Amino acid sequence: METFRRLIRGWLGKVLLALFLLPLAFAGMESLFGGGKKEGIAKSVNDVDISDKELEAQTKNYNDQYLQMVQGDESLLNQDVIRKAALDSLVDRALLIQQAQKLGITLSDAQIEQMIAQQPSLQVNGQFDQKSYENYLRSIGMTSQGLISNIRQDHGLKMLTTAITDNSLVSPVDIQQISNLQSEQRDLYLSSVKLDDYKKSVKVSNQEIADYYKKHSNKFKQLASVDVDYLVVTPAMVSQANTAVTDAELQQAYNDFVAAQKKNAQTEVKHILITKENRTPAEAQKLANDVYAKIQAGMSFAAAAAQYSEDTGSKTTGGVVDGYQPGVFGKSFDDTVAQAKGQVSKPVKTDFGYHIISAHAQAVNVPSFEAEKARLTAEVTKSKNANVYADAINSLNELVVGADALDVVSQEVKTAKVLTAKAVTLGTNNAVLADPAVKAKLFSEDVKAGDRNASSNIQMANGDTVWIKVRNYHAAGVQPLNVATPRVKQALINQKAFNAAKAQIATMLADFKTMPAQAALAKHSKSFEHAGVFTRSQGLKREIERAAFAAPTPKAGMWSLTTAALPNEMVIVAVASVKKPDVASLSAEQTQQLQNLYQGYRGTELLKDYAEYLKSQAKIK
Known part of the structure; x- marks a missing residue:
């Protein structure tokens, strides 16, 4: 039993699980969170475009996953390889979606609408809530038909991939072999x-x-490496001038705090939406103007919203746009909200139609000066210390750049010492030289091209400052004899x-x-x-x-x-x-787990082969 557990937890189990997860790159629901206009084309797959925006999003997704493996050190990642992997996954995804459509693997609008209605996040008291649905559509910047189309694609993709990965054949001999490998x-x-x-x-x-x-x-073979001199200055090394906080500075800090609180106060936004559906643009504009005139004549905004607004999510709540965020309705809407100042606006045109907007900044309960005094004192002190340190670094930097030398710093800051390191690579474990900002400078294109000047000051992640002077650069490749x-x-x-x-x-x-x-x-x-x-x-x-x-x-x-x-x-x-273990001695549960692992591995290989076949038949440019 323990040997079997080691099999599942060991290297083979990890390898197979990693391979088993690969189809998720194809069958994910990323497209639900798309939206916006394409700004460029990364690839065209059978005349279906993959936009630069999609590629950037997928590359970021891959990049974030790999960053976790290297503890956030981006300098250890090969961005070209990651971008290529991201593009390959999008091409495979597009091909599999197209093949699912060709094979008729699809859902009807009614089936998809039923699936949406059953989502708990879109329900209130166990029933589908139209307002929650419309808020969700606004949050992802999509129309209902766009969401339905994406769900249809993703469902077809998932059905096709699982049909391949979940139905690969595994024989008792396969189970014996995989059990033998580890057990x-x-x-x-x-x-x-x-x-x-x-x-x-x-x-x-x-x-x-x-x-x-x-x-x-x-x-x-050798990795790219450098021989480098470097020097570090910390805030503790710099003599601090008198940084006591004056009453005037503290009062100014409080005034700034109050202004920021008022500026960031939430604004209650209401609107009445007149769409262009079933009417001409001129008719929509006329109706909006008529509704605006009624409000100016004394009709309440809430009554006008209830009677005329075609935003079903807000018309029953006085026109309140629940959870308003800039960008949902476009720039002209946001500009009007910013300038409304409690007044009802004239009709504003957006892609959704014509809006009559009312916006009121909510009252702000600002803490008293005494309540904020201790916090503001600490913040001002920290800021003044940072300014003193920044001024000292700027002065030292002028010396370094002017003399093209690091020892001028140690002459001014006696506790700072010039250190030397040889054969430093991107993977070198050194508290200073492993800092991402420092590594970016050590292996910059300028250094590769021959720049051997002392650097300007480099801000490290921990707040310290470092200067470097590369002595030699050794390019990656095969070492000479x-x-x-x-x-x-x-x-x-x-x-x-x-x-x-x-x-x-x-x-x-x-x-x-x-x-x-x-x-x-x-x-x-x-x-x-x-x-x-x-x-x-x-x-x-x-x-x-x-x-x-x-x-x-x-x-x-x-x-x-x-x-x-x-x-x-x-x-x-x-x-x-x-x-050697006897498969007959394994329990039914153990045998099933082994079968699932191996089936996942084989299914993944089949899916990769299938995607390669589709690629060989496709027009990709």
């Missing part, structure tokens, strides 16, 4: 051979180094020492293939220690695990021997026995 147990004995003595007699020629480098040059030579030579020495050690035990390895284990052990003086019984991913060193689980299953009474190379050591790995 197979091997009883291991290990013997260690130190390589130091063998290395003493190893000779490596220049020709061997050159030949090895040519054959294995891919082993000597003269740089790689020490590593090549060491690799050759290790290889030759390993081969020499293995040659000495060649007879023993051969005997273990033909003799019972006890007889072979008695013949040879090599001692083995019992390491224990292991499954995959159970704590063995990677090299030993690979060797152990690649060795053939030994016959009864015999051992299967192989070797594994570790730094300065050759490990002789002996497999004494192999116990």
Whole structure:
């Protein structure tokens, strides 16, 4: 049972689950949150456009997911690769939607309307609420027909993808194989051979180094790196002038606070909407003007809204636009709200029709000066300290840029020291050089082009300031032979020492293939220690695990021997026995879970193949 749990929780389970989740990139409901006009075309798939806006949204979605994996350090992400993956997913999605439509996988308007009506967020007291629905449509900037169209697409997409991913065939042999991968147990004995003595007699020629480098040059790739001098100044290093808060400063801060409270006060917005549906624009404008005249003649706004407004979500509430947010009805509507000042506006034209608008700023209960004094004192003090620090940094920056040197700072700020770091990469773990803003400067295009001047001040995420001066830039790629030579030579020495050690035990390895284990052990003086019984991913060193689980299953009474190379050591790995799990011993629940995992993996592969087939038949440009 515990072995089975390890299978589900282990590397294989994680890999399969990750693959199992891939179809969600195709079958998500992202399109429900679209809206707005396309500003450009990223791709055209069978004459259906994927807009730049859609690509930007998908790229951001991918980027946000990867940022979580790298703890928010965007410099570690390859934006070109992420953008390509995002575009590929949108192309696949478009192709699958089109294929679902071609196959007639769809819902009727009535079915979709029923689905919408059953959404709890659109219900009041268990019943569909038209006002909630209209507020939702406004919040996503869509019409009812647009939402229905998107739901129809997404449903067709989901039905097609699940039909593929949920119906892949899995046989008992498949279940046995996947169970074996993680649950197979091997009883291991290990013997260690130190390589130091063998290395003493190893000779490596220049020709061997050159030949090895040519054959294995891919082993000597290097990341882009820099050699850099840097210096950090913190706020604590800068002498603070008198930052005591005066009464005048505190009063000004309170006045600003009061003004901000009033400016940010919520505004109650009401409107009466006259649409252009079933009437000409001129008729709509005339009706709006007539309603406005009635209000000016004494008719209440609420009564006019109830009688004439065609916004069903607000006409019964006096015309109140619940949760008004700028942008919902367009710029002309928002401009009128900002200028209304309690007056009823003349009819305003938007894409929805003509609006008569009333807006009232709600009263603000501003805390007293005494209630805010402590908080404002702290804020003003913090601001003054920040200004002193900013002024000091600006002065120091002029010195650095003028002298093209960092030590001028340490002459002014005695506790600041110039430090040096070599072979700094994007992955270097250094509290200063790993800061995203610093890394952006270290690996900027200017540095790559040869800029070796001292930088301007760089603001770090923690509020400290750093200056850098790059001494050398080493481009990514394969190390030249003269740089790689020490590593090549060491690799050759290790290889030759390993081969020499293995040659000495060649007879023993051969005997273990033909003799019972006890007889072979008695013949040879090599001692083995019992390491224990292991499954995959159970704590063995990677090299030993690979060797152990690649060795053939030994016959009864015999051992299967192989070797594994570790730094300065050759490990002789002996497999004494192999116990494979019996699928029949798994419970029905365990078997079903294994089947679901493997079915998900196969279904994902089928979906990818299907998308590639559709792509091969499509017109994509």
